[in-house]
Amino acid sequence: MTDIKNDYTYQSGFDNHFSSEALPDALPKGQNTPQVCPYGLYAEQLSGTAFTVDRKHNQRTWLYRIRPSVCHTPFQPFQKKSKLVGNYTDEANVSVTPNQLRWSPFDLPTEPTNFVEGLHSIAGAGDVGVKHGMGVLFYAANKDMVDTAFYNADGDFLIGRDLIHRYPLPQQGRLDITTEFGKIMVHPNEICVIQRGIRFSVALPDGPSRGYICEVFNGTWSLPDLGPIGANGLANPRDFQTPIAAFVNEEKSFRIINKYGGRLFSAQQNHTVFDVVAWHGNYAPFKYNLALFNTVNSVSFDHIDPSIFTVLTCKSEKPGVAIADFVIFPPRWSVQEHTFRPPYFHRNCMSEFMGLIHGSYEAKQGGFLPGGASLHSMMTPHGPDAPTFEKASKDELKPMYIAKGTQAFMFESSMQLQPTHWAIEESGKVQHDYFQAWQGLKSNFDPNWKLSQN
Structure with missing residues (x-):
């Protein structure tokens, strides 16, 4: 006791x-x-x-x-x-x-x-x-x-x-x-x-x-x-x-x-x-x-799937597929080399509802605040906003303590979550310009890239 x-x-x-x-x-x-x-x-x-x-x-x-x-x-x-x-x-x-x-x-x-x-x-x-x-x-x-x-x-x-x-x-x-x-x-x-x-x-x-x-x-x-x-x-x-x-x-x-x-x-x-x-x-x-969660992460390269941050799960009848996972993104060390460290752009067969308990989430430069929320539905693309991508692409990849003073979480589900009428129409809190977070992502394609490496 x-x-x-x-x-x-x-x-x-x-x-x-x-x-x-x-x-x-x-x-x-x-x-x-x-x-x-x-x-x-x-x-x-x-x-x-x-x-x-x-x-x-x-x-x-x-x-x-x-x-x-x-x-x-x-x-x-x-x-x-x-x-x-x-x-x-x-x-x-x-x-x-x-x-x-x-x-x-x-x-x-x-x-x-x-x-x-x-x-x-x-x-x-x-x-x-x-x-x-x-x-x-x-x-x-x-x-x-x-x-x-x-x-x-x-x-x-x-x-x-x-x-x-x-x-x-x-x-x-x-x-x-x-x-x-x-x-x-x-x-x-x-x-x-x-x-x-x-x-x-x-x-x-x-x-x-x-x-x-x-x-x-x-x-x-x-x-x-x-x-x-x-x-x-x-x-x-x-x-x-x-x-x-x-x-x-x-x-x-x-x-x-x-x-x-x-x-x-x-x-x-x-x-x-x-x-x-x-x-x-x-x-x-x-x-x-x-705060007692014992975080595991990559110590070599690549951003590991968020399932490594699962605190609790509610399992479905299908092994490995959850009705809901409760996932957190706590303060931790980031040490990967040759890696884009924030969450990558992705489309997912799961629904992801995120909230912020306190602090600032490392994959968004603004708009995602404590007491707010986001929902990224099945197969709808999402990922870091444009400023986060630009910064992470140029950062010096030294060991870095990230999410200090922050606790973000995610309810991830194998089910297709539908927002309620209250959340969409009555709450008055929907950020209708959220899509703008990615509009600044410009083309960096260089067909002569390989020549420039020689």
Whole structure:
């Protein structure tokens, strides 16, 4: 366990079978459902996979709580208008375009808005109803969730936040997340994964927050296979942190918001949902500090494929092809010789959604800012802008520490991501002149080049 200043206490490891109890001997001994649980608690299982999935992939956790989750009123449609999409195959929800897209930073809310109220779908593929696909969301919030919990019945959330720049200093904001499993404090440059069905509430101890979410409808987030890299490198399992049990015993009016079928529903109950006294299992939320990522790269020549920067992956049924990869481009040394070092120009059979947490991305000289985003669709060409190409073509190729003070990321998917109508037409943040980034690339062709080398 690790105790960090201004943080909570966690269990370390990835995909472990954890156990945690806030009161001594709250976990039953030798069985999951004794006739009477310790302390008069209720036993409740939360299953993240089908019961019959093979043991290696089976995910479930037993919760021992003061009241079972079933004690609530019927769900009713959430009254506030939502900008969420559940079916990305319906053109009523999305705008189909092959163009390169880039967005300026999305706005913070001007009216009081909590995490759930500030969710917006940006792009996605598939349909939550058939449990196949993924979505990219944006959130912007300026108030705490009070006596309210949220859970997503559609998929798993991977949540990150960008650094909001305000004079005189960037906002060093945190997300204080209370879950049924315990508390998680998400600091800048950290991510948090909260799986399908887990109830949580978000508070903002440092003020307004804005960030990105990748939602996967089928499968779960896992560590990528290392293959020839060997046993070490990329994200180390021990650096992932899972909360320990912490419960509240309160009887008060409490609201539950459920994301189901891409829509929001609300129910009431007369007690908090955060009353889990003990739990054990391998289906639990976790967080990870991106600064702990162990970068690998070329030490000879050429720019290696971005898959070497994969932190987490959600695998599809086809080996080597992902529903989504979460990839980061952290500070690192660049030492390749005889090489154009920035990302090369390319067309890809994957969709690439990029965002910037903080700093300046090395492949763009301007326009790509923290809180903004870009989408390069399947087989649509993209790459460094004209100024970056010119500079990199003339740089002295000495060892160079790049991306200092920067954290860019990419959600890469084998699926054809479609931007939502909100992202294209309503947000007001589309950079319609993005294509100009490449218009300055001139012809350098010299038919006499070989003669000039003699």
